[in-house]
Amino acid sequence: MRTPWSRRSLGSAEDRATYETLHTASLAAPALRRGLDEDSAEKAIKHLRTLLGAPSVALTDTERVLATDGPRERRADVMELAREVISAGTTQAFSTPRASYLHAIVAPLTVEDTVVGAVVVSSPTASAGLARATTEVARWVSSQLELAELDKSRTALMEAELRALRAQISPHFVYNSLGAIASFVRTDPERARELLLEFADFTRYSFRRHGEFTTLADELRSIERYLVLEKARFGDRLHVTVQVAPEVLSVTLPFLSIQPLVENAVRHGLERKAGGGNVTVIARDAGNEAVLTIEDDGVGEDPERVRRVLAGDTSTDSVGLGNVDERMRTVYGNAYGIVVETAPGAGTKVTVRVPKYAPGAER
Template identity: 70%
Template sequence: MRSRWGWLRPGHLGSESDRATFRTLHTASLAAPPLRAGLTEASATRAIRFLRELLGAPAVALTDTERLLAWDGRYHHHAAQAPGLAAPVVSDGGTSVGDPSDISCGDPGCPLRHVIVSPLTVEERVVGTLQVFAPSASAGLVRATNEVARWVSAQLELAELDASRTRLMEAEVRALRAQISPHFIYNSLTAIASFVRTDPERARELLLDFADFTRYSFRKHGEFTTLAEELRSIERYLVLEKARFGDRLQVTLRVAPEVLPVAVPFLALQPLVENAVRHGLEGKEGSGHITIIAEDFDRECVISVEDDGVGEDPERVRQAMSGDVSMDSVGLGNVDERMRSAFGDDYGLVVETAPGAGTKVIVRVPKYAPGVRP
């Protein structure tokens, strides 16, 4: 019986035009990754061979606004002319086509007589040039050079977006660090000092916990960490708070071992626990209980931080989540925004609370997400 797909011959890629399109897309895919690192000497050197292949030109150069970054092809003696050829294009932002008077050389066998210089732009600002050296500057080659330059510019735009996102995340983490309560630091040191005479060994252990906690919170860190590392820091924080509250603070920690390697945004959970202590228990008479649970749910890790404290008006929580700085809340809006930015809008915080009813914050994290590594 003949297959419904029997007319397709193995290895057949269609017409010559189809094969040419495939080769072009494949070559572009090889040039894209280095360009996504931005316009540097290293990225230009890695990408330029593929750009020359796309253009089919004898020689191609990449420059920034002042210097040659990379050259590919023969007739390297023209490479020194690239910065000078880039200057007018950087200045006016338009493509220029140079003739033999612009790229003259002393080699009688050199066939290069024309150069096409197209601007590379990021956010409407010229950041460099793509230069194509050839025996002639046909209308087709000029058009192709401009198209490739626009494609390179798009990759550089994406690189800038990635860099901006990283800078934003770093700024948000710095903001969270700044919100770590000075009262917590003062109270921790006071609690440690109170044990120096009565229980020196415990004072020493608490001091080590305090050092480890602050080292984790303030060290230079990537955008993500593991759930295990975040929980380890939270445990140190709670040990220090228990030294202050004594038996008034009870903690239950229940974590499924299989979710410990899951990547979470750095300092995403600690603010939730600090809020539980500050807003849930400090204003409550008698003892309080904080429960931290991390469970494995198929493709997701579900984490909850719950306290049986005084609770909060849901409207005030909404204000805090929207970033209202007048709300005395440690980073709820910050954490919510970073979770959504990292994993999508389906992964924002869920807060359940009411006056007198305690507070529960639920965080869902995909166990595997593209581009997310601790």
């Protein structure tokens, strides 16, 4: 028999205090994970004051007071104390006879060993316990700000890699597609018009300017357009099989992380094979993950060359293979790099695993 949840189920007073502290910290974290500015400080400050149990708390950057909670101290006085601590880089206690409270404890906020601001706590008394609490809260705030910087760095890296990928893929595909479309202009104008629309939709998706993530459904639609255009060029030499479990269509993954692998299969696997061949794209449900395989029965590749590509060798021309591997590892961790099985004359199979749910991977 189940009993209704209640505060008593949290156990002792110490258990309840721990829960309240963690809950309060979780309320402040989302704002701080966006970085240190007026908006994030205003959203976090009341929760920080609750954590400290202090009459008045302020957050500053290196130039100004960003937010306060409690009796309104003169911001110039608060910033004067903050600057001393920002300069020294250590927690300090002050007597403040001009302020509403007689004492202040100020702790620095640091990101990658650089002081970026301060937590200023005003109180009638300056106990060692309050000083320790202020220092620990400042360290926790600093950790959230460091995570915000990591998020920004990751975003900048992914944007740079995506620009590089577009630059690498575009010329080859654009020239071939336009050539294929041109070949139908006189002999089959309706086919040429349909292919031109497919080309427009494909390029619109590939060069969109918003979002580093997409859904598997959208990525597969782009792949279908790409393959329609390639089949116009290859004719009966290219055979395509696509099998997708409906359960994985909504999975979020890095933008342009599957299409380059399909292009690699066509360009490096089949283009050099007499008589063409087959490309198979399979997306299946694997519990907490979606598993995607792109396989061709083309000319295959030297495994040592593939290892060099995945290690970052830019002298090769495998379209996006290393780029996709790097972006998958950046988003999901090293356990989610792509796996390539190949040998000369034996075709190539690329496997990609994507977690169905991953923090930060949002469309």
